[in-house]
Amino acid sequence: MSTGKQAGLDERRILAGNVRRLRQERALSQEALAEVCGLHRTYIGSVERAERNVSLSTIATLAKALNVSVPELLTQKGTVRGKR
Amino acid sequence: MSTGKQAGLDERRILAGNVRRLRQERALSQEALAEVCGLHRTYIGSVERAERNVSLSTIATLAKALNVSVPELLTQKGTVRGKR
Numbered sequence: 410m411s412t413g414k415q416a417g418l419d420e421r422r423i424l425a426g427n428v429r430r431l432r433q434e435r436a437l438s439q440e441a442l443a444e445v446c447g448l449h450r451t452y453i454g455s456v457e458r459a460e461r462n463v464s465l466s467t468i469a470t471l472a473k474a475l476n477v478s479v480p481e482l483l484t485q486k487g488t489v490r491g492k493r
Numbered sequence: 494m495s496t497g498k499q500a501g502l503d504e505r506r507i508l509a510g511n512v513r514r515l516r517q518e519r520a521l522s523q524e525a526l527a528e529v530c531g532l533h534r535t536y537i538g539s540v541e542r543a544e545r546n547v548s549l550s551t552i553a554t555l556a557k558a559l560n561v562s563v564p565e566l567l568t569q570k571g572t573v574r575g576k577r
Contacts, residue, residue, distance in 0.1 A: 417550025464548050480568045
C-alpha cells in the first residue's frame with residue numbers, strides 16, 4: 410500500500426552527484442562549501458555520498474550557495490535545460 | 494557568513510501549494526493521500542500549511558503519489574513547462 414519504501418534513494422543520488430559536480434565546477438573544497446552553508450565539512454561529504462536524507466531547508470541552502478535553483482539541484486544532469 | 498537563515502521558506506511554500514493543488518486536482522482527500530504515502534493525515538495538512546521542513550525521501554514519496562517528478566513538485570506553478 411505504501412509507496413514510501415526506498416523512496417528518495419534515486420533523488421539522493423542525483424542530489425549527491427549535482428552537489429559534487431557543481432562544487433568542483435566552482436572550485437570549492439567541501440570545507441569552503443560547508444563554511445558558506447553553515448554546515449560541517451563532513452556533512453557535505455555525507456551528502457555527496459548520498460548518505461543523507463537531506464531536509465528541504467538544507468537543499469535550499471546548498472542550492473543558494475551553488476547558485477542554482479532547488480529544482481535544478483534535484484534534476485539529473487543531462488535533463489537540465491540550459492540557463493544557469 | 495551563513496546563507497542558511499530562513500533558507501527553505503520559499504521552497505516550503507512552493508511545495509505546500511503544489512501538494513494541495515495536485516492533491517485536489519486528483520480529487521484526493523488529505524487522508525487518501527496520506528494513506529498512499531504511508532504518512533499521517535495531519536502530516537499532509539502540516540505540509541500543505543508549509544509548516545514542515547520535509548526530507549528528500551518524503552518529498553520523493555509525495556511526488557510519486559501525485560505522479561509528478563521531484564523537481565516539478567518543487568517548482569512554482571506557472572514556471573513548469575508542459576508534460577505531466
